[in-house]
Structures are given as structure tokens and as C-alpha cells.
Amino acid sequence: MSCHKKSYITTPIYYVNDIAHIGHAYTTIIADTLARYSRLSGLDTFFLTGTDEHGQKIEEAAKTRNKSTKAYADEISDTFRNLWDDFDISYDKFIRTTDDEHIKGVQKAFSTMYANGDIYKDTYKGHYCISCETFFPLTQLVDDEFCPECGKSTSVVEEDSYFFKLSNYQDRLLQYYEDHPNFILPKSKRNEVIRFVEGGLMDLSITRTSFDWGVKLPEEMNEPKHVMYVWLDALMNYITALGYGTDDAKMDYWSARVQLIGKDILRFHAIYWPAFLMSLGLPLPTHIAAHGWWTRDGEKMSKSKGNVVNPKEVADAYGLDNFRYFMLREVPFGGDGDFSQKALIDRINSDLGNDLGNLLNRVIGMSGKYFEGRVDSKDVAKYYQAELDEVHASLEKLEPLLFDMQIHRYLEELWRPLTVANRAIDRYEPWNLMKNGKEDEAMALNGLISAILAKVSIMLYPVMPEVCTKISKALDFTIDNNSWENMAKGTDLLEPFVLTKIDPLFPRIEEPRLAQIEPIDKVVEKPKKEVKKSKEKSNDTEGIAFIGIDQFFQTSLKVGTVVEASEVPKSKKLLLLQVDIGEETPRQVVAGIKEWYSAEDMLNTQVCVVANLKPAKLMGIESQGMLLASKDKDGLCMIRPEKPKTAGTPIG
Numbered sequence: 001m002s003c004h005k006k007s008y009i010t011t012p013i014y015y016v017n018d019i020a021h022i023g024h025a026y027t028t029i030i031a032d033t034l035a036r037y038s039r040l041s042g043l044d045t046f047f048l049t050g051t052d053e054h055g056q057k058i059e060e061a062a063k064t065r066n067k068s069t070k071a072y073a074d075e076i077s078d079t080f081r082n083l084w085d086d087f088d089i090s091y092d093k094f095i096r097t098t099d100d101e102h103i104k105g106v107q108k109a110f111s112t113m114y115a116n117g118d119i120y121k122d123t124y125k126g127h128y129c130i131s132c133e134t135f136f137p138l139t140q141l142v143d144d145e146f147c148p149e150c151g152k153s154t155s156v157v158e159e160d161s162y163f164f165k166l167s168n169y170q171d172r173l174l175q176y177y178e179d180h181p182n183f184i185l186p187k188s189k190r191n192e193v194i195r196f197v198e199g200g201l202m203d204l205s206i207t208r209t210s211f212d213w214g215v216k217l218p219e220e221m222n223e224p225k226h227v228m229y230v231w232l233d234a235l236m237n238y239i240t241a242l243g244y245g246t247d248d249a250k251m252d253y254w255s256a257r258v259q260l261i262g263k264d265i266l267r268f269h270a271i272y273w274p275a276f277l278m279s280l281g282l283p284l285p286t287h288i289a290a291h292g293w294w295t296r297d298g299e300k301m302s303k304s305k306g307n308v309v310n311p312k313e314v315a316d317a318y319g320l321d322n323f324r325y326f327m328l329r330e331v332p333f334g335g336d337g338d339f340s341q342k343a344l345i346d347r348i349n350s351d352l353g354n355d356l357g358n359l360l361n362r363v364i365g366m367s368g369k370y371f372e373g374r375v376d377s378k379d380v381a382k383y384y385q386a387e388l389d390e391v392h393a394s395l396e397k398l399e400p401l402l403f404d405m406q407i408h409r410y411l412e413e414l415w416r417p418l419t420v421a422n423r424a425i426d427r428y429e430p431w432n433l434m435k436n437g438k439e440d441e442a443m444a445l446n447g448l449i450s451a452i453l454a455k456v457s458i459m460l461y462p463v464m465p466e467v468c469t470k471i472s473k474a475l476d477f478t479i480d481n482n483s484w485e486n487m488a489k490g491t492d493l494l495e496p497f498v499l500t501k502i503d504p505l506f507p508r509i510e511e512p513r514l515a516q517i518e519p520i521d522k523v524v525e526k527p528k529k530e531v532k533k534s535k536e537k538s539n540d541t542e543g544i545a546f547i548g549i550d551q552f553f554q555t556s557l558k559v560g561t562v563v564e565a566s567e568v569p570k571s572k573k574l575l576l577l578q579v580d581i582g583e584e585t586p587r588q589v590v591a592g593i594k595e596w597y598s599a600e601d602m603l604n605t606q607v608c609v610v611a612n613l614k615p616a617k618l619m620g621i622e623s624q625g626m627l628l629a630s631k632d633k634d635g636l637c638m639i640r641p642e643k644p645k646t647a648g649t650p651i652g
């Protein structure tokens with residue numbers, strides 16, 4: 001391999017407050033795909049993953065389970081590592097924030113930022129959400145108490161704290177985003193970040209004194225009560241894993257090529273992290289790529305909601321590579337996706353079975369019947385140059401799509417050569433070629449189909465390593481940097497070979513294989529308190545929580561007409577509406593719909609309003625009702641009366 005260019009790919013490090021679900025598997029599988037591609041293309045690749053083990057959230061999770069924090073962190077960290085090993089994730093290092101080298105590296109980073117004048121001591125007074133491990137000013141809280149991100153109750157914190165001068169970096173960050181338009185991917189997310197930074201950055205509290213499960217400050221600070229804010233500690237993992245602050249052994253891999261994250265942690269990675277790096281005098285990563293969420297029934301899958309899907313169970317039932325393909329193909333990167341077995345089965349039967357598996361069966365059948373398994377490509381260009389050109393044109397488009405994080409389009413484009421191949425068999429009818437004595441043409445067709453399968457399987461390998469290795473064995477070639485260079489990027493065809501018959505790769509799936517996807521709570525013992533709470537909530541009959549009619553009529557639903565609409569200043573999500581529901585004055589409603597509707601779209605339209613909800617404050621503005629809406633993977637739409645109705649007409 002001639003090229004020694006370095007490529008560093010990272011996943012977020014996962015909290016050890018519970019075990020992995022498919023959201024985590026998604027992040028890791030995308031990163032694994034990029035890392036595998038990177039290696040295949042000859043880059044010297046380092047792929048990092050690991051676990052995030054400090055902070056109040058973990059301390060509390062351990063306490064509810066009556067375990068020591070370290071023992072608990074060890075146990076859950078192992079479940080992540082074991083899952084990735086089961087999934088054959090090709091990580092080069094699994095970092096834990098409780099590792100000694102990491103702790104030393106974080107302390108070194110703190111000292112450096114302090115020496116650079118970016119850290120000062122003051123008192124922090126404000127609200128803290130333990131679940132999100134985030135500070136919020138009062139103006140951002142819902143109802144003056146609840147976290148605007150996860151809705152949980154926040155606690156008031158007043159303590160001595162060291163602060164990082166984030167405010168000093170506002171202009172440099174904005175300049176950086178402007179100079180590096182691909183720093184944050186997808187582009188839509190970049191705009192969100194820019195708007196947030198333009199809104200003004202406050203200095204960041206980076207130490208805590210009210211608990212101690214965290215990295216201590218460097219000794220020279222002489223502050224035994226302080227531990228580092230968990231996000232400062234966690235973000236540093238990306239460089240401490242390379243030896244920052246200890247032996248610097250692998251620091252030549254920095255900066256990273258792609259740092260993969262979910263959209264919920266974009267602010268930390270696109271604002272705090274670059275500011276820390278600037279303060280440390282280190283280069284910034286090439287891409288911060290934020291994917292969307294896996295949801296169930298439209299709600300974000302999360303450990304705390306107990307609606308999560310166990311990735312191991314799905315992979316065992318449907319095949320690991322099939323699961324990987326599905327996740328990457330089904331949802332455009334950056335968008336949300338609802339997990340369903342039906343969609344997974346459709347992808348397996350259709351894309352994988354009909355298009356890919358069937359093509360392999362066809363060439364096995366064809367070469368077996370007419371040529372005792374032999375395949376020779378010498379005449380392919382003579383008879384099928386047009387098809388080859390079409391295939392090569394598609395293959396050429398692939399690589400930029402992958403590192404632009406358009407992975408679903410990468411796979412879509414990769415399927416075009418398969419269409420070319422299937423179409424060629426239908427058009428040239430090998431059985432007729434043989435009947436008419438055109439043996440050379442039939443053999444060349446064999447060579448064409450085999451070459452297409454080989455080229456596709458090289459480029460598909462990073463997504464489906466096991467399946468593609470099987471295809472390469474059947475076609476007697478090896479997937480490596482050479483074949484990538486010559487056959488996938490170049491125009492080489494296969495050397496003459498004898499096809500090895502293999503069993504169908506994607507037997508048709510008729511029925512869902514999991515009677516019901518078990519909530520992951522059944523796999524991991526939940527703290528007793530939570531289990532009780534969820535039982536109390538419903539009279540569960542086969543998953544449906546029934547309520548009585550009286551309970552339903554306790555909700556007052558009314559038709560309303562939007563008589564005024566404007567944007568809530570500084571909010572990405574909120575519109576401020578005045579809605580006439582037949583009362584003396586219109587109701588003021590703050591609705592989180594701005595991503596899908598402008599103020600203009602809403603003006604003079606009718607909506608359905610929940611009219612007897614306790615008023616709540618959103619970004620400091622009182623909301624006196626809620627609008628009915630429905631959201632799926634294509635976005636959100638309002639629920640409205642089919643025909644105009646008088647404002648205030650009851651619904652029910």
C-alpha cells in the first residue's frame with residue numbers, strides 16, 4: 001500500500017447509564033462503514049469508540065442499583081464493548097473516560113487552557129438538567145423548571161465554579177464555519193449552529209463541586225473539591241485516545257476526518273469542542289456529521305422512555321449485514337427514521353434478495369448450465385462496452401457521496417450497476433445466444449455480470465462485510481485495496497475463474513421474525529421505582545393503554561382560527577400564535593412547529609386546540625393551549641377540520 005495519508009474516525013462515547021439500543025448501534029455502524037471504506041481505499045485509518053463514565057447521571061444510575069459507581073460503569077462499559085465485538089465493529093481503540101491516560105490528558109488540557117487565559121473562577125448560579133448534563137438559563141426552561149430538551153425537572157445549582165471563556169470564541173467560530181462550509185454536515189444542521197452562535201455565547205461552567213464522580217482538577221490548581229464538567233472530560237477523549245497529555249503516541253492522526261454524532265449532541269461538538277481545540281492550539285476536525293434519531297411510533301427512542309429496540313435481537317433475527325444495510329439505506333442521513341420490521345423485511349426481500357442475491361443466482365445458473373462454472377471476461381468490452389460505461393459512470397460518483405454523508409444516496413447509486421446487470425440478462429437472453437450458436441457472447445455476458453457483482457461487492461463491503469466476502473469467494477477474488485483500486489475505481493474485470501456455487505444469500509422472509517420487538521427493559525433489570533411507575537400508568541392489554549370515555553372527555557378539544565402569527569425571537573422551533581377559540585380574547589399558543597410551518601403558513605388557517613391544558617411557559621412566553629399535529633419520518637403536519645368550522649366548535 002503506497003498511501004500513508006491518515007484518517008481518524010470517531011463515534012461519540014456512550015453513557016454507561018444503561019445498555020445499547022439501535023440508536024447507538026446506528027452511530028457505530030455508520031462510523032464502522034466509514035472506517036472500513038477508509039482502510040479499503042488505502043488510508044492509514046484509526047477508528048475510536050468507547051464509553052463516557054463520569055458525571056452525576058452515572059453516579060445516580062449506580063446508586064439506584066445499589067452498586068459502586070466504578071463497578072457499575074465497568075459492567076455497562078463491557079456490555080457496549082461486547083456488543084461491538086459481536087457486531088464485528090472494526091474499532092482500533094475502545095476508550096473509557098475512567099482510563100488513567102484519559103484522566104491525565106484531560107488534566108493537561110485544563111492546565112493548558114488555564115495557562116492560555118481561557119479559564120477563570122467565579123460562582124455559578126442556575127439550573128442544571130442531570131439527564132442532559134447541561135446548564136440552562138431560566139429563560140430557556142419550560143414552566144420555569146423543566147428542561148427544554150428532555151422535559152425533566154432541573155435542579156437549582158449555586159456553587160463555585162471555573163468557567164471557560166466561550167464568549168471569546170464567538171467570532172472565531174463564526175469565521176471558521178464560514179471558511180469551512182462542510183465542517184458541519186448535513187448543511188441544514190450547519191445553519192442551526194450558526195444561528196445559535198450568532199445569538200450570543202455565554203461562558204461555560206466547566207467544574208462542579210456538589211458531587212465527585214469525575215476527573216479532578218490538575219494538582220497545581222489546589223482545588224480538591226472541584227471535578228470537571230462531564231462534557232469537558234468527555235470531549236477530550238478524542239485526543240486523549242491518541243495520547244494527548246501522556247505520550248502523544250498517535251497524535252499524528254489528529255485532526256479527525258469525520259466525527260460522527262447524533263443531532264442531540266451537535267451543540268457540544270460544533271461549538272464547545274472547536275472552541276476547546278482553538279484554546280489548546282490544535283486543528284479542528286474536517287467534519288462533524290450529525291445523524292437523526294431512530295424513533296418508535298414517532299418518539300425518539302431513548303433509554304429513559306423505555307421504548308428502545310435491542311440491536312442484538314434484530315441482528316440475530318434478520319442477519320447483521322442485512323440490519324446494517326437497512327439502517328444506512330432506509331433513512332437519509334440527518335433525518336429521523338421510524339423503526340419497523342416491515343420496512344426491514346421489504347429492504348431484505350427487495351433490494352437485497354431481488355436485486356443483488358438473485359443476480360448472483362442467475363450468474364451461478366448461467367455459467368453452470370452452459371460453461372461448467374467457467375467465467376471468462378476477455379470479450380466483455382467487445383460486446384458490452386455500453387453497459388460497462390454505464391456501470392463505471394455510476395461507480396465514479398460513489399466516493400464523494402460517502403464522505404458527504406449521503407450514505408443512502410451512495411447505496412442508491414450503487415444499486416444502478418445491479419439494474420444494468422439484470423437488464424442485460426433480460427435483454428440479451430443468454431439461452432437464445434446459446435441456441436443461436438453465439439457462445440462467445442454468452443460467455444462475455446457471464447463475464448459482464450460477474451464483473452458487475454465484483455465491483456458492487458467491493459463498494460458494498462464497508463456496509464455489508466460478511467455478505468460481500470462471501471460473494472468475493474464465489475467469484476474467486478479478494479476484496480482489498482488492490483481490487484478497490486483496479487476494479488472499483490478502475491475498469492479492470494475479473495481474471496478467468498470457475499464460479500463456486502453458494503447458498504442463496506437472502507432467502508425470502510415471509511413473516512416478521514420477532515413476534516414483538518421486546519422493549520429493552522426486559523433485557524436489563526430496571527430500577528424498581530421506574531417499573532412501578534410505568535405499570536401504574538396503564539391497564540395494558542396487548543400494548544394498548546385503554547382509557548375510559550370519561551377520561552377522554554376530560555380533554556377539551558376545540559376548533560380554532562389563527563388570527564395572528566409570528567416567530568418567537570431566538571427560537572429555532574417556536575411560533576407564537578393567537579388562536580380564536582370562540583372566547584372573548586384569542587388564546588396565546590406557543591407551538592414547536594417552525595421547522596415545518598412559517599408564521600405566514602399558519603395565519604388564517606384552522607387548527608385543533610387542546611383548550612384545557614394548564615398554561616406553560618416556553619422560552620419565557622406563556623402558552624395557553626396546544627395544537628394537534630402528527631409527525632412521521634416525512635415531517636409534521638397539523639390536524640385540521642376537513643371543512644371550515646366556527647371558531648370554538650368542540651371536537652369529540
Ligand code: MSP
Nearest residue numbers: 012013014015023024052234235261262293294301
Ligand atoms: N456521552 C454522550 C456523548 C459524549 S461524546 C464526547 C452521549 N451519550 S449517549 O449514550 O446518550 O448517546 C450517544 C449517541 O447515541 C449520540 O450520538 C446520540 O445521538 C445517539 N443516540 C441516542 N439515542 C438515539 C436514537 N434514538 N437514535 C439515533 N441515535 C441516538 O450523548
